[in-house]
Amino acid sequence: MTAPHDHPHPRRSRATRRVALALTALLVAGLAALAPGSPAQASGPAVASVGDVSVVEGDTGTRVVKVPVTLTNPATTASTVAFAVTAGSADGTDLVLRTGTLKFTPNITGETKTAGAIAVKITGDTTVEGDETFTVTLTGATGGITLGDTTGVGTIVDDDPGPGGPVVSVADTTIVEGDTARTPTTTNNVAVAVTLSEPAPGPLDVVATVAAGTATTGADFKKAYTKTVTFKPGQTTKAVSVGVLPDTTPEADETVTVTLTSPSPGLTIGAATATVTIRDDDTPPTSGTLWAWGYNGDGQLGTGDTTDQTSPVQIGTGTDWASVTAGDSHTVAIRTDGTLWAWGRNGYGQLGTGDTTNRTSPVQIGTGTDWASVTAG
Known part of the structure; x- marks a missing residue:
């Protein structure tokens, strides 16, 4: 006669094994979080x-x-x-x-x-x-x-x-x-x-x-x-x-x-x-977003259209604008990388694009990266 097999533990279902594995993973994660001596994250450079x-x-x-x-x-x-x-x-x-x-x-x-x-x-x-x-x-x-x-x-x-x-x-x-x-x-x-x-x-x-x-x-x-x-x-x-x-x-x-x-x-x-x-040991910000509002008949706000704005709207998504100046119906600005940008009315070539076409969004003027300051008349 063949001896019966010993089965000291009941067979676990697939669902039971999944729950056990999940609890084990949670336990390991908890122990890692509680491990002493984990370096705290500093809020900036020392x-x-x-x-x-x-x-x-x-x-x-x-x-x-x-x-x-x-x-x-x-x-x-x-x-x-x-x-x-x-x-x-x-x-x-x-x-x-x-x-x-x-x-x-x-x-x-x-x-x-x-x-x-x-x-x-x-x-x-x-x-x-x-x-x-x-x-x-x-x-x-x-x-x-x-x-x-x-x-x-x-x-x-x-x-x-x-x-x-x-x-x-x-x-x-x-x-x-x-x-x-x-x-x-x-x-x-x-x-x-x-x-x-x-x-x-x-x-x-x-x-x-x-x-x-x-x-x-x-x-x-x-x-x-x-x-x-x-x-x-x-x-x-x-x-x-x-x-x-x-x-x-x-x-x-x-x-x-x-x-x-x-x-x-x-x-x-x-x-x-x-x-x-x-x-004081706080470095002034070197970049920023650009915002505009008001009359926009020639696209001088830079929003990509000629719709007037009665409250500030962000111009694009850039965060590297360094300075901006407004003329009669056009705008000129410099970015932190030293590039020059302009938009708005261009009937006399005041944008510097080499033509007389108005622009409703910022366009780069030339390829120079050493512009320091600019004023629009």
């Missing part, structure tokens, strides 16, 4: 720029000033920025000249921070010599970072007015605006140094006021305010924070001021006002 900074010299020892380096967007791989600290009117007796590398390391979400700093050691003295400068230059980058503003200027503020008690001063600084926030409070904070010329012999106070210069409160920086800065015995450096609000709008550099008033008895104010420069 462009590194260095800012300016000021520091009060001091009378003894060394002080460290941090020169800001800012990325417009996070990098998504381990990246570095190489730099060199070189002499200006200040030399090796005033600061430590060096070269080095600033690292940007991705966090658990796969993105780097967008702010770093280059530490520069300043040597104090009691020589009356005037303010001096040094330069911090970005010399190269790796890991997908490109360089924007490569040169920052550091100013060593002389605080040696002669014999007397402590002198308190505030120093200028610069921060690159940035496109994204670096802190949960949606600001890119910059610390403005408030410095004593010598260690405080006892508690000393000075009032610092943060106010708008050309920057707008609530739009370019977080808030204007007044606070009392207190130096405890032995301290020489404090800071006032300015919260810069990032954006992607092309605009001019803007400023915030920090002013010192009301010093404690025995405390003298040296540099009373500092300027925080918010350096």
Whole structure:
């Protein structure tokens, strides 16, 4: 007798197998989505720029000033920025000249921070010599970072007015605006140094006021305010924070001021006002769409017909128009590739097409690609 076959599992139907395969595919896709360490997608290129900074010299020892380096967007791989600290009117007796590398390391979400700093050691003295400068230059980058503003200027503020008690001063600084926030409070904070010329012999106070210069409160920086800065015995450096609000709008550099008033008895104010420069890092658009409206009896709107338009209509689908000028019944424009285009009435050859035929749509004039500007009479 033939032994019966063992069938420990029931035979699955074709439909059941399809469902199992589909669930397996969904599970794999879900696991891929949840896999740790997947690089986050940055919103744009990571462009590194260095800012300016000021520091009060001091009378003894060394002080460290941090020169800001800012990325417009996070990098998504381990990246570095190489730099060199070189002499200006200040030399090796005033600061430590060096070269080095600033690292940007991705966090658990796969993105780097967008702010770093280059530490520069300043040597104090009691020589009356005037303010001096040094330069911090970005010399190269790796890991997908490109360089924007490569040169920052550091100013060593002389605080040696002669014999007397402590002198308190505030120093200028610069921060690159940035496109994204670096802190949960949606600001890119910059610390403005408030410095004593010598260690405080006892508690000393000075009032610092943060106010708008050309920057707008609530739009370019977080808030204007007044606070009392207190130096405890032995301290020489404090800071006032300015919260810069990032954006992607092309605009001019803007400023915030920090002013010192009301010093404690025995405390003298040296540099009373500092300027925080918010350096714009947003590239103006280089292209755009073209729109027209109004009388169109000679096709001067460029819509391909002679129908008047009472509201703006887009002319074609191009997004590379750089400039446009309107004549009496014709229009001339330049594209970002330097080509020249015209349309509308052409009874006197004003379009430049070599004939006197009207055109109701833009036509290229010649083959030149070096047109810079044009005006239609």
